Amino acid sequence: MNDxxxxxxxxxxxxxxxxxxxxSYRTRIVSQLLTAVFSLTLFYYVSKxxxxxxxxxxxxYFGFVVVGIALVSIMYSCFSIPELVRQELIAGTFDRLxxxxxxxxxxxxxxxxxxxxxxxxxxxxxxxxxxxxxxLRLHWSTVPLSVPAIGLxxxxxLPFGLLFAALTISIKQGAIGVSWVIALISIVGGLYFPIxxxxxxxxxxxxxxxxxxxxxxxRHLLVDSPQSTSIGIALVRLVAFAAVLLPMSVLALSYAxxxxxxRGTIIEY
Amino acid sequence: xxxxxxxxxEDIDTSVARISRPAAAPLxxxxxxxxxxxxxxxxxxxxxxxxxxxxxxxxxGRNGVGKTTMLRVAAGLIDADSGRAEVWGVAPNExxxxxxxxVSFLPAGDRGLYARLTVRRQLKFWARIAxxxxxHVEATVESALDTFDLRExxxxxxxxxxxxxxxxxxxxxxxxxxxxxxxxxxxxxxLDAEGAAVLQAAVGEVLARDGAVLWCSPSGExxxxxxxxxxxxxxxxxxxx
Numbered sequence: 480m481n482d483x484x485x486x487x488x489x490x491x492x493x494x495x496x497x498x499x500x501x502x503s504y505r506t507r508i509v510s511q512l513l514t515a516v517f518s519l520t521l522f523y524y525v526s527k528x529x530x531x532x533x534x535x536x537x538x539x540y541f542g543f544v545v546v547g548i549a550l551v552s553i554m555y556s557c558f559s560i561p562e563l564v565r566q567e568l569i570a571g572t573f574d575r576l577x578x579x580x581x582x583x584x585x586x587x588x589x590x591x592x593x594x595x596x597x598x599x600x601x602x603x604x605x606x607x608x609x610x611x612x613x614x615l616r617l618h619w620s621t622v623p624l625s626v627p628a629i630g631l632x633x634x635x636x637l638p639f640g641l642l643f644a645a646l647t648i649s650i651k652q653g654a655i656g657v658s659w660v661i662a663l664i665s666i667v668g669g670l671y672f673p674i675x676x677x678x679x680x681x682x683x684x685x686x687x688x689x690x691x692x693x694x695x696x697x698r699h700l701l702v703d704s705p706q707s708t709s710i711g712i713a714l715v716r717l718v719a720f721a722a723v724l725l726p727m728s729v730l731a732l733s734y735a736x737x738x739x740x741x742r743g744t745i746i747e748y
Numbered sequence: 749x750x751x752x753x754x755x756x757x758e759d760i761d762t763s764v765a766r767i768s769r770p771a772a773a774p775l776x777x778x779x780x781x782x783x784x785x786x787x788x789x790x791x792x793x794x795x796x797x798x799x800x801x802x803x804x805x806x807x808x809g810r811n812g813v814g815k816t817t818m819l820r821v822a823a824g825l826i827d828a829d830s831g832r833a834e835v836w837g838v839a840p841n842e843x844x845x846x847x848x849x850x851v852s853f854l855p856a857g858d859r860g861l862y863a864r865l866t867v868r869r870q871l872k873f874w875a876r877i878a879x880x881x882x883x884h885v886e887a888t889v890e891s892a893l894d895t896f897d898l899r900e901x902x903x904x905x906x907x908x909x910x911x912x913x914x915x916x917x918x919x920x921x922x923x924x925x926x927x928x929x930x931x932x933x934x935x936x937x938x939l940d941a942e943g944a945a946v947l948q949a950a951v952g953e954v955l956a957r958d959g960a961v962l963w964c965s966p967s968g969e970x971x972x973x974x975x976x977x978x979x980x981x982x983x984x985x986x987x988x989x
Contacts, residue, residue, distance in 0.1 A: 485879040492876035496865065503864040503905070571859025575921075578823055578853055580845045580879040743784065743817075743826040 497593035542702035547670035549602035556598035560640035635689035638724035772837030774960035780831035793984030799960035803976035823853035852927035896920035
């Protein structure tokens with residue numbers, strides 16, 4: 480019991496550490512908020528050009544894309560984990576985490592807490608700003624349900640970050656493949672445009688990752704967008720992705736660390 | 749105040765094999781063998797070492813002879829190709845959490861710190877990661893600030909500290925949870941005379957409660973420590989110095 484409590488405090492300590500480090504860079508928050516403002520402004524005016532089937536008005540496309548932008552920040556936070564691990568390797572703090580009773584695996588998982596929580600806040604800020612500045616109409620009756628839905632989406636996205644973290648520990652490079660995976664998911668995940676515009680075989684491939692059902696569920700809950708599949712099916716798919724990928728990614732991380740210890744490469748950076 | 753006996757400490761869980769295996773030593777390295785690459789010679793060749801309770805052992809030798817590799821294996825950071833490291837009879841792969849509670853390792857160099865955190869936050873963070881009981885974290889950190897002469901630096905960020913001050917913080921982190929076995933790799937780096945005295949006092953505190961210290965540095969001529977044994981590594985094995 481004492482161990483469980485101490486472990487809980489250790490998880491919070493990692494989150495607090497990341498918050499302090501984040502706050503020590505005073506201009507970072509301003510820059511990220513401005514990025515959100517610029518993205519919204521850009522897509523607000525782009526939406527005025529959109530006259531395609533499925534979007535009755537430019538406003539309906541704006542609502543569609545704002546949810547996509549909010550999800551992109553969450554997706555980026557998941558894919559920031561390998562870079563965080565790389566920074567720990569370079570600073571020599573990863574060794575200390577590995578040699579602590581809390582351990583490296585729990586530490587890496589704990590490292591995801593602050594970026595995910597922060598991206599959640601940033602996503603809420605983006606939606607709020609879209610309402611205040613550009614008149615986005617949220618579907619308030621189902622907005623509260625989007626909170627647990629985002630939580631589920633995070634559990635389904637997180638394994639991607641952990642898998643890339645395992646790769647970083649093995650090959651000592653954080654950014655390999657991450658940027659093109661993000662670009663690919665932005666396309667097939669339907670973040671900026673409906674996947675119905677894509678070739679049929681790409682639409683089929685889009686079903687093999689959790690970003691598409693996540694955007695569908697959240698668009699339904701936040702802006703009441705029409706859905707290509709039922710919300711129930713999308714939720715089941717999200718649960719299935721989380722249930723299968725999370726244990727797999729933790730195992731991969733554990734294997735990468737043990738392999739590094741056996742070979743002695745865990746000390747390299 | 750006398751030190752509480754092992755197993756009675758409240759700040760960390762020390763219910764370890766030392767009680768169930770009283771014959772075990774604080775640290776035993778048995779037949780450690782390590783080769784970094786097939787085309788390179790063995791860096792450790794069936795190396796044996798036992799640290800007795802309440803003793804400090806010095807291991808020296810030229811750069812690259814395997815001192816750091818030996819410490820890394822002993823710390824549980826990397827595996828040897830063969831052989832076994834034990835702390836009070838426990839090997840890292842048998843019970844990693846317990847092993848890491850008992851051993852603390854100060855690597856050489858100036859790495860292992862979060863540059864943007866203050867000294868106090870750094871210590872608090874590592875106390876939490878070391879799974880110090882939440883109720884004891886504050887006292888552990890405050891005690892370390894005094895013991896390692898860091899009180900004046902408590903609210904200073906690490907990237908604004910001198911190398912010697914950073915080394916004192918790294919030493920404080922190493923001794924923070926009062927480990928049973930302390931592994932020191934070139935601990936005097938950047939330390940002034942006061943810093944070295946603080947380090948010696950911390951080592952003395954470990955010895956007083958029947959722990960053990962393994963101290964590695966290329967040469968030991970400037971040390972005023974009372975080493976129970978002095979060794980150098982030659983061709984992967986320990987030779988009396």
